[in-house]
Amino acid sequence: MKRFLITLYLLPDENTIQFVKQLPGLKEIEIDEDYGLIVISPKRNLYVVRVSGDIDPDKLMSIQPKVKGVHTDVKVVPTKFQENREE
Amino acid sequence: MSEKIKLLIQMRYTTELRNALTATKFSTSAVPSLDIPGLSLDENYTPVKIPKRETRKSIGDMEVGRLFTFDARPEVSTYLIRGEVEDENSLDRLTEKVEQDPSAVAVHSDARIGTCPVCPDGPVGSHKDVAHLLNTTELHANGMDGTNVMVAIMDTGIKMEYLRSKGISANFDESKSWSPLHEVVFKPGNFPKDHGTMCAFDVCIAAPNCTLLDYALLRSQKRGETATEGFLSDAIIAYSKLLELLSTDEQNKPRLVVSNSWGMFHPSWDFPVDHPGNYSDNPDHPFNIIVESLEEAGADIIFSAGNCGEECADNRCENVTDKTIYGANSHPNVLCVAAVTTKKERLGYSSKGPGRLDPNKPDICAYSHFRGSEVYPADSGTSAACPVAAGAVAAIRSVYSLSDLSPVHLRNKLRRTAEDLGQIGFDYSHGYGLINTREFITPPPKPVKPIQVGEPVSGNLRKTGESAMFKVTVKNALNVVLDGPEMQDFDLYVRKGAEPTTTHYDDRGYTGTAKEKIEIPLDMGEYYIMVHSFRGDGDFSLRTIVE
DSSP, X not given: OOEEEEEEEOOGGGOSHHHHHTSTTXXXXXXXXXXXXXXXXXXXXXXXXXXXXXXXXXXXXXXXXXXXXXXXXXXXXXXXXOXXXXX | OOOOEEEEEEEEOOHHHHHHTTSSSOOGGGOGGGOOTTEEEOTTSOOEEEOEEEEOSOOOTXXXXXXXXXXXXXXXXXXXXEEEESSHHHHHHHHHHHHHOTTEEEEXXXXXXXXXXXXXXXXXXXXXXXXXXXXXXXXXXXXOSOTTEEEEEESSXXXXXXXXXXXXXXXXXXXXXXXXXXXXXXXXXXXXXSHHHHHHHHHHHHOTTOEEEEEOGGXXXXXXXXXXXXXXXXXXXXXXXXXXXXXXXXXXXXXXXXXXXXXXXXXXXXXXXXXXXXXXXXXXXXXXXXXXXXXXXXXXXXXXXXXXXXXXXXXXGXXXXXXXXXXXXXXXXXXXXXXXXXXXXXXXXXXXXXXXXXXXXXXXXXXXXXXXXXXXXXXXXXHHHHHHHHHHHHHHHXXXXXXXXXXXXXXXXXXXXXXXXXXXXXXXXXXXOBOOOGGGOOOOOOOOEEOOTTOOEEEEXXXXXXXXXXXXXXXXXXXEEEEOOTTXXXXXXXXXXXXXXXXXXXXXXXXXXXXEEEEEOSOOEEEEEEEEEEEOOEEEEEEEEEO
């Protein structure tokens, strides 16, 4: 199942996972509660949640104005040099 | 028979040399003073004109890498001629002759070059060589050793026990560390000896007294195919923990360096560039936003450039070697580090710019592919270059507070003072050049010189950043007048009862020159006056005049 990161604009009294879970457009999506609600820019009131499933970003953003972006959760690895060899 | 020694001779302007630039064949008669036994000049090599290079007198804050001006007029230029000598004795004779010849400048080696930067099989030098090249003896003697600086290793976890066995005595703070695993076995500081342990070792080359924090974000095993990979969502949590750390005490903000030897290796790992959910080219990806937030909160963030340099790219790059500094590794708010050997040769696997988010990447180079932690045969990749640079930054941070030097100013100074490698100025292989700690070494404090009102005094500032301190007892309102050299920028700072610094003062001058004037109102007491070189060097004079 695909995994995404959803960026949300939340006011100080809205920054709980419970608030996010009941938002139209988001309550139908599987939100990773273990991951939680993470602040990514305190100045800009931006937060992120991790979700799974098939998501139509354009549709979600049109339903829910608090959603500011739907992004990929990219795999990352160490930049230790691996010589060219068969894995 | 031994091989002849190839060389280049740099000559001053003559009309014969200028004419030789357009001749079909170079005639040795153009340089009669080089008629030396044992030297043969290459008649097929047209002399090459080298414009005169001069250090710029005035450099704007944003003009990093533009340190020189060039004058290409024939009469001020010099000219390179190619030749060869039989042996070392002939070379010595030639060098001696050239030194005495007013029309000659120097003899240079015409070194053999290959098409590839180095792709070494084994380590080149050791961590002791890296320490020497980073001037750690001098740094540590000036208190620049990482004391009171936290360095977060954002990696696969650290094995502190192993580091201790290698003589590393850095502090470790488990309470400020974090792990994505909820298992008890792998607690911060107790992960298997791996990539993260190598990074921690390399930080300690320049910053042996730092406090290590373990952020094992590449140990997210929920979805990763191997034990040492993670996801950006893990990195976001890790960064949010660090953001909390810097937000708890605004007045007494901890000094934090964040070392990131990781990244993505191929565009297929990401959404396409034109997709709004893309990471690599998208400053609005949540990880790129939190990087910006953490830097703004006061962290010095260092990233490896990546290992997709075209000459010997990592196999995970899958032959994609163009624009391979992806996402946060190319973020404008981080220091992106490319890799060179201890012989200052670019490692062919080091990713080249332009960066995806900020085209002017990498920023600088640091050492890699040396025998160090012994976690692997060589501490390699831009993975090792990144913590080497992070350690140097931590050492610098020991004495430069955030108010002395903000993260952006520190990055700019690192770029501006880097030892230029490759092409002159910035290039996509080396950035602004090799990390150079020498410019950060604080000179020992100068004694305060008491002066009398009306007494003219003089002094000299030898380089940017240097200061001279004076003390005067004020009984009347005074004018303090500074007069320094043209085209330099010296600043005047005044403080009552204590020595001023560039951040703590009662009054200061604001001209962009070395001529400044400050009025001290009638408020009797002892005043300290500092003359500080914001840019440049030279003699100055100072007068205190009763109004």
